[in-house]
Amino acid sequence: QVHLVESGGGLVQAGGSLRLSCAASGRTFSSYTMGWFRQAPEKEREFVAAITRTASTYYADSVKGRFTISRDNAEKTVYLQMNSLKPEDTAAYYCAAKMNGNYVDTGSMYDYWGQGTQVTVSS
Secondary structure, X not given: OOOEEEEOOEEEEOOOOEEEEEEEOOOOHHXXXXXXXXXXXXXXXXXXXXEOOXXXXXXXXXXXXXXXXXXXXXXXXXXXXXXXXXXXXXXXXXXXXXXXXXXXXOHHHOOEEOOOEEEEXXX
């Protein structure tokens, strides 16, 4: 079992930055692929970024070059550094975990989810 708790969301102006954190419980954190997804009102959930247990990273085209995912296995935490934020980045952001490194951009393949943290970018 893995319990995930996100933090770091908030209100920021366009062009600003935020860093999201996702703290995990459990002794096997280092074995998990960790992902970030987001969901805006009246829109479907979408993939944002993922990092595998070998630290390979993957990004949605919409955030490449602006967002960076990283992990600290000693702290059992995954981060999402978000720079050059745009109003269209406004959404609830969710952290997720899965055991293997396949289909990292597919939400239904993840086993554990956090409760989400809201990011609002004003224009």
